[in-house]
Amino acid sequence: MVEKVKIVVDDDRCYLCGGCAGMCPTLAINVGPRWEFFIDKCISCKICITACPVGALEAVPLEGEP
């Protein structure tokens, strides 16, 4: 079973290149004037984390959260 995570961005590192959004298979990330994450669409594949060239994304386990 895939561990459910939420993806969080480090705004100091992210330069809004859109690479993560382009790689996400479920369009759970949108990069426009700011970085946005849609948790309902995310399937916790973590592709976005490896896609980011500057390591701005992190997966936070959702277990134990409401």
Ligand code: SF4
């Ligand atoms: S973990 Fe997968 S589904 Fe979730 S935002 Fe990243 S690339 Fe998209």
Ligand code: SF4
């Ligand atoms: S790939 Fe990294 S730097 Fe580019 S928009 Fe996504 S989080 Fe920001």
